[in-house]
Amino acid sequence: MIVNVLLREGERPRTLRLKGRLGWTMHQLAQAGPRGLSTLERPAPRWSGYVHDLRKLGISIETEMEPHEGAYKGHHARYRLACAVEVTPVGREARK
Numbered sequence: 001m002i003v004n005v006l007l008r009e010g011e012r013p014r015t016l017r018l019k020g021r022l023g024w025t026m027h028q029l030a031q032a033g034p035r036g037l038s039t040l041e042r043p044a045p046r047w048s049g050y051v052h053d054l055r056k057l058g059i060s061i062e063t064e065m066e067p068h069e070g071a072y073k074g075h076h077a078r079y080r081l082a083c084a085v086e087v088t089p090v091g092r093e094a095r096k
Helices: 019-037 045-054
Strands: 003-009 014-019 059-070 074-081 085-091
Touching: 003 019, 014 019, 014 074, 019 045, 019 074, 045 059, 045 074
Parallel strands: none
Antiparallel strands: 003 014, 003 085, 059 074
């Protein structure tokens, strides 16, 4: 997935073009809105890695740890955007 991201923070808004899993992750976070999303609601490999890479690009993302029950009870992360952004899907990457 390819998305354009308009970051509206600070004095100068800036635009990023994200591809692949980073584009997909940003799109998922934007669609989730203020509630955010958990790794249990949208399973995917390496969520924490994608969030880390987006943060390195200057995108503010909050992480809240939540308990969960079940056979493997413990904690999982809930991620939410902590900045004003506009995410526009552009298309899909060509598979090789």
